[in-house]
Amino acid sequence: MGIIAWIVIGLIAGAIAKALTPGKDPGGCLVxxxxxxxxxxxxxxxxxxVFGVDGVKGFFHLSTWITAxxxxxxxxxxxxxxxxxxx
Numbered sequence: 001m002g003i004i005a006w007i008v009i010g011l012i013a014g015a016i017a018k019a020l021t022p023g024k025d026p027g028g029c030l031v032x033x034x035x036x037x038x039x040x041x042x043x044x045x046x047x048x049x050v051f052g053v054d055g056v057k058g059f060f061h062l063s064t065w066i067t068a069x070x071x072x073x074x075x076x077x078x079x080x081x082x083x084x085x086x087x
Contacts, residue, residue, distance in 0.1 A: 040068040
């Protein structure tokens with residue numbers, strides 16, 4: 001159940017990360033969803049290490065959402081670096 005919670009958080013965090021980071025993204029809605037899910041999972045993993053928050057019990061904790069958004073911003077930044085070199 002923890003992974004499903006992080007996927008849901010990741011979808012929302014991906015949209016927030018895309019809104020927070022300026023610039024044109026080389027991807028559409030599907031890419032944003034994938035970045036959000038990967039970033040949410042990364043943020044969830046980091047959140048468990050740093051804050052010790054469980055994905056299911058910590059769904060409504062502020063630290064859960066902050067780590068998911070930060071993870072999504074990191075993944076979005078890395079995606080922009082990789083996709084910028086291809087084009």
